[in-house]
Amino acid sequence: MTDARISRNTAGAFASVTTLFFAWGFITSLIDPLVAAVKGIFSLTDFQAQLSASAFFIAYGVMSFPAAVLLARRQAVTTILVALAMMVAGCLTMLLAANVAIYGLVLLGLFVLASGITVLQVAANPLAAVLGPPERSHFRLTFSQAFNSFGTFIGPYLGAVLFLKGVEVKEGTVLTDEVRNAALGGIDAAFFWIAGLIILLAFFIWSARGLITAAAPAPPMRIARRGMIATIAEAASSRWALLGGAAIFLYVGAEVAIGTQMALFLNSDDVLGVTLEDAGKMVSLYWGGAMVGRLIGSVLLTRVPAATLLAVFTAAACGLCLYVFSVGGISAGYAALSIGLFNSIMFPVIFTLTLERSSASEEATSGFLCFSIVGGAAIPPLVGLVSGQTSYGFAFIVPAVCYALLLAFAVAAGQARVNRPAADEPLAAVH
Numbered sequence: 085m086t087d088a089r090i091s092r093n094t095a096g097a098f099a100s101v102t103t104l105f106f107a108w109g110f111i112t113s114l115i116d117p118l119v120a121a122v123k124g125i126f127s128l129t130d131f132q133a134q135l136s137a138s139a140f141f142i143a144y145g146v147m148s149f150p151a152a153v154l155l156a157r158r159q160a161v162t163t164i165l166v167a168l169a170m171m172v173a174g175c176l177t178m179l180l181a182a183n184v185a186i187y188g189l190v191l192l193g194l195f196v197l198a199s200g201i202t203v204l205q206v207a208a209n210p211l212a213a214v215l216g217p218p219e220r221s222h223f224r225l226t227f228s229q230a231f232n233s234f235g236t237f238i239g240p241y242l243g244a245v246l247f248l249k250g251v252e253v254k255e256g257t258v259l260t261d262e263v264r265n266a267a268l269g270g271i272d273a274a275f276f277w278i279a280g281l282i283i284l285l286a287f288f289i290w291s292a293r294g295l296i297t298a299a300a301p302a303p304p305m306r307i308a309r310r311g312m313i314a315t316i317a318e319a320a321s322s323r324w325a326l327l328g329g330a331a332i333f334l335y336v337g338a339e340v341a342i343g344t345q346m347a348l349f350l351n352s353d354d355v356l357g358v359t360l361e362d363a364g365k366m367v368s369l370y371w372g373g374a375m376v377g378r379l380i381g382s383v384l385l386t387r388v389p390a391a392t393l394l395a396v397f398t399a400a401a402c403g404l405c406l407y408v409f410s411v412g413g414i415s416a417g418y419a420a421l422s423i424g425l426f427n428s429i430m431f432p433v434i435f436t437l438t439l440e441r442s443s444a445s446e447e448a449t450s451g452f453l454c455f456s457i458v459g460g461a462a463i464p465p466l467v468g469l470v471s472g473q474t475s476y477g478f479a480f481i482v483p484a485v486c487y488a489l490l491l492a493f494a495v496a497a498g499q500a501r502v503n504r505p506a507a508d509e510p511l512a513a514v515h
Contacts, residue, residue: 101296104164104208105228107285108201109235111171111278113371115140115194117243117364119344120351121267124251124259124360126187130348134468137344139191141336141460143198148454149312151206152447161293163207168286170200175279182272193275206454233375233428237368244347244364246270251360253348318444319452324500328438328449329456331493335430336456337463338401338483342423344464346370349476355417370424377428385429391498394433398490401426405484412477420480430490437497 115137123133155163174197181189247270250263259267289296319325350356350363358366377397384393404423408416435453442449463482471479 101208102228102231103285103288104204105232106235107282108204109232110239111197111201111235112140113236113239113343114243114274115340116240116343116367117247117347118271120253120347120360120364121247121251121271122187122190123348124253124257125185125264125267128187130345130468130472131465132468134341134344134464135191136194137340137464138461139194140198141340141464142458143195144202145455145458145461147199147202148206148457149315149451151203151454152315152451153312154203155207156447159297160207161289161296164204164289165286167200167202167204167207168282168289170203171197171282172200172279174198174200175275175282178275179272179279182268182275185268202454202457206451233371233378236371237375240343240367240371241365243274244361244367246274248347248361248364252351253360254351254353315448315451318448319442322442322444322449324438324441325444325449325452327493327496328434328442329452331434331438331490332431332453332456333459333462334486334489335427335434335459337459338486339427339430340460341464341467342405342420342480342483343367343370345467345471345476345479346420348471349420350417352476354412355477356414366421369421373422373424373426374428377425381429381433385433389498390433390437391494393429394437395491395494395498397426397429398487398494402484402487402491405480405487408477408480409484416477423483434490434493440502441497441500443503 119133119136122128122136123130126132151163151167154166158166174193174195177189177193177196181187181193247267249266249270251259251267319329346367347360347363350358350366351360356363356366381393381397401423404419404426407419411419435450438453439446439449444452463486467479467482470482
């Protein structure tokens with residue numbers, strides 16, 4: 085086969101896999117308006133509503149290593165199809181939850197759905213990392229995230245339209261049965277159509293299985309042979325795997341916590357004071373900033389060292405959080421929305437910086453980094469607890485601390501020795 089033919093096949097495989105990035109970005113971003121919706125529908129506190137985010141992101145802590153084992157034993161296409169089947173099951177559980185109006189079933193449905201997304205990420209992202217020239221790995225992961233970000237950009241807007249019509253959560257507000265039923269109906273409709281689209285996506289991946297399998301490298305078998313416990317132990321033996329895991333934990337936790345409370349924050353009378361539905365639509369600007377930032381970051385990463393760019397972006401995000409915390413008012417609302425622009429390159433850069441410096445194997449390190457996305461389950465309830473005791477603006481102090489620690493990680497990474505080129509990353513994941 086000629087080099088040109090190989091190049092075309094690799095590009096086609098990369099394009100096929102990239103469609104998955106959009107799918108899980110769109111679904112994940114629905115959590116933002118959903119948190120605001122269930123707070124009103126089920127009369128929850130901020131902490132209780134944020135358990136929706138916890139139920140979703142705790143799946144990363146449960147499923148990341150089993151997904152890595154599955155990938156090593158069954159290869160990419162089979163693992164992706166298993167993941168999509170799990171996602172359909174999660175959507176069906178959400179349909180049941182909306183029809184019987186039980187919050188516990190909402191949490192279960194979100195966990196099952198996110199479990200499928202976790203398996204999908206572990207399977208799909210290695211292909212995004214290796215399908216192309218090794219020296220462009222930072223570029224490829226960040227470029228792929230632009231498609232993921234497009235999904236996160238439109239998800240909150242559509243979710244607000246479907247979930248938040250007439251819903252208000254300010255103190256003293258009581259939802260009518262009509263508004264409550266309409267919100268539950270919106271949740272039902274959203275996940276019905278998502279289930280259908282996932283089934284279509286599964287057929288698309290199945291039809292492209294030959295192209296993807298031919299272009300993909302052979303999966304590493306060390307996880308399959310050693311098992312999960314040995315893989316975790318190997319990751320824990322590497323200082324940089326642990327540091328990178330902590331950085332992913334903090335980044336995802338901060339990003340998710342800001343996104344899930346953004347609508348409630350903008351809805352506040354002392355910020356923008358818009359309706360909850362309009363505030364939910366504006367959350368798209370937060371994720372849209374990440375989409376724009378990833379496109380810009382893809383270019384910057386070809387010219388600026390990854391650790392340096394990460395330091396600049398984490399410092400900017402920390403400063404914006406401190407502005408919201410200390411100043412407040414209308415300007416704080418727009419400052420909060422702009423944080424997404426600086427979140428943009430953090431995940432892929434943290435991921436690749438860690439893989440380059442970790443002394444553990446690539447699959448052990450990658451599996452541990454995927455596991456660390458569980459930060460999205462831990463930090464949002466903490467922010468919800470703080471906002472419930474103080475205010476939504478005051479709660480921005482929590483992500484500010486997260487970003488300050490990420491800045492320290494970026495500085496340390498810039499000074500550390502590189503053990504391997506980023507091209508070797510086999511199980512890279514993207515949030």
